Amino acid sequence: MMTDIFSSFDPYTSFLPTNISPIMFWLISFITLTIIHSSLWMQSCRYTSILYLPTNTMFKQSNRTSLPNLKGSPSLLVSLFFMLIMINFMGLLPYVFSMSSHLLFTMTFGLPLWLSMILSAAIFYPKKFTAHFLPSGAPDWLNPFLIIIETLSTLARPITLSFRLAANMSAGHIVLGLIGIYATSSLFSSITNSIILLSIQSLYLIFEIGICMIQAYIFCLLLSLYSDDHPNL
Template structure:
């Protein structure tokens, strides 16, 4: 892209779309504390772009959908979440430990609140990864079911075939939106997790 972009006076339409994608995630990560972590914006923008492309490629016929598998989503969710946690503990251990306990709680409730907050932080990479994998898998399953019914309708009824073809086209357009939204949610939640990072 850098090589071909340097040959034109004005950006190509694909470059403009890419700039819009970059600006969306960059502006989102600048709203959180992640802007204070060096390089975090660049990681989120690259991850956002990559997940969008992988999700959209999974919609093509006879293409393996990587983002519908938990191992693939955990490969990104777990290390990035763990990096934020380790960085927060290394940066300011006291502030990070204090964030496990909300202010103004009664003393007898403190151990339970710390335990609940610890569990909620520990399950973040699982919920992050499950959300992306489950939503992408569900969409592919529905597309497969509609396609199999349409293939059976070829020998049964042309009106049913046309109706199923119309439903399939509408659902593919819906699934394109889901691909974009799920990539955005994945990176949005990572940027929101950066809010727990202590700042000095």
């Protein structure tokens, strides 16, 4: 039994034996996601054609940026986009641990991918990388302040990127939980109130499904836009 509305974000729930590690929740979620979308179960059907829609959308978006100059990055971003969508959808299911609501999970992808582009630019193009922190056409007396501002904004990118996804997914799950609690309690008081609350919950669930796709798209979109700052030959 969940003690409060935030218990759904706790990987160590109280209904399991105490000798089971919380890491098992992460492993089971990843294994389930891998098995469902394995090529062993996927055939050429309408289901696979639906799966190609988000991947093609993100692949076209990555081609509009400088990401194709980093070999292998478009395929990595498309895979990440599809995985985030499925993980966000899995978090909407009842009694399913929502991994994308945790900052640790989002930082696992946001920080290494951002850092890889920074290190690649600093190692292979050090002069162009350092020149990027000074906008062209700025007055001389303003240059030191602009360099500090650009440096801080660049360092804050992985934090804002990861926090945006975790905060939006957490807020949606909390609102769904609150509506569900009130809808359940209203079943014993008023049929009219319960019908209204269930209708609101159904509409909000559809809205949250759209949010799951939008947040995954924004996460990968910002990563692709960060590649525009990577110097090219």
